[in-house]
Amino acid sequence: xxxxxxxxxxxxxxxxxxxxxxxxxxxxxxxxxxxxxxxxxxxxxxxxxxxxxxxxxxxxxxxxxxxxxxxxxxxxxxxxxxxxxxxxxxxxxxxxxxxxxxxxxxxxxxxxxxxx
Amino acid sequence: xxxxxxxxxxxxxxxxxxxxxxxxxxxxxxxxxxxxxxxxxxxxxxxxxxxxxxxxxxxxxxxxxxxxxxxxxxxxxxxxxxxxxxxxxxxxxxxxxxxxxxxxxxxxxxxxxxxxxxxxxxxxxxxxxxxxxxxxxxxxxxxxxxxxxxxxxxxxxxx
Numbered sequence: 001x002x003x004x005x006x007x008x009x010x011x012x013x014x015x016x017x018x019x020x021x022x023x024x025x026x027x028x029x030x031x032x033x034x035x036x037x038x039x040x041x042x043x044x045x046x047x048x049x050x051x052x053x054x055x056x057x058x059x060x061x062x063x064x065x066x067x068x069x070x071x072x073x074x075x076x077x078x079x080x081x082x083x084x085x086x087x088x089x090x091x092x093x094x095x096x097x098x099x100x101x102x103x104x105x106x107x108x109x110x111x112x113x114x115x116x
Numbered sequence: 117x118x119x120x121x122x123x124x125x126x127x128x129x130x131x132x133x134x135x136x137x138x139x140x141x142x143x144x145x146x147x148x149x150x151x152x153x154x155x156x157x158x159x160x161x162x163x164x165x166x167x168x169x170x171x172x173x174x175x176x177x178x179x180x181x182x183x184x185x186x187x188x189x190x191x192x193x194x195x196x197x198x199x200x201x202x203x204x205x206x207x208x209x210x211x212x213x214x215x216x217x218x219x220x221x222x223x224x225x226x227x228x229x230x231x232x233x234x235x236x237x238x239x240x241x242x243x244x245x246x247x248x249x250x251x252x253x254x255x256x257x258x259x260x261x262x263x264x265x266x267x268x269x270x271x272x273x274x275x
Contacts, residue, residue: 025140026140026144026179061242062239068237
């Protein structure tokens, strides 16, 4: 069981957040706090690298929808990158992939965001 | 996996009894243990993932709602606990999740259409939909003697 971690890496104007561990109702407030901080700073171009995630619950997914909606209102977005297959199948089954953009490469994920 | 001292676990050939504090920090342990058991029973990985999520939704609801500080618990002199009874009964996995918190009006709760919620980019309200769609049976029972019990069943499908 990995501890939940958040690591922030700027990519020009884009904020790449690497997540590891489990994103459930207990750990999600930490990501929520990070996203709120970014939005308060006017940083609405966010990519969440999920390669090291072993679980995402519906509380996290639902909140990410809320953040994506807010970011899009400011011409930004919250996108998912490298979602493990096991998790991707679940979120696709639930329909979350109709609302959240999911990418397999960093290039795709940041495509369309401003370079600087 | 080393378990914290305040998690009690008792396992036999076809049954697992698990008792944890009713706090969100224990959800990951519950998921790990249930996933291990579901794999041993023989569910494929996609079904294991569904069971994991359904159990997590149920236990998250216990932590967030049943034991919410502003709610009335069955037995308020006791610390919040989550009790799981996970057992194989023939070709099915039965999972019972018990708490002594505020009871939930399960019978009358109607979850909104998920397509509608997603279209409106609503943040919450997906938990019961997930349980009902990822498990084959979902029932809820509540009484003053045993508290609240959510019973979920997953059928082991023949390949």
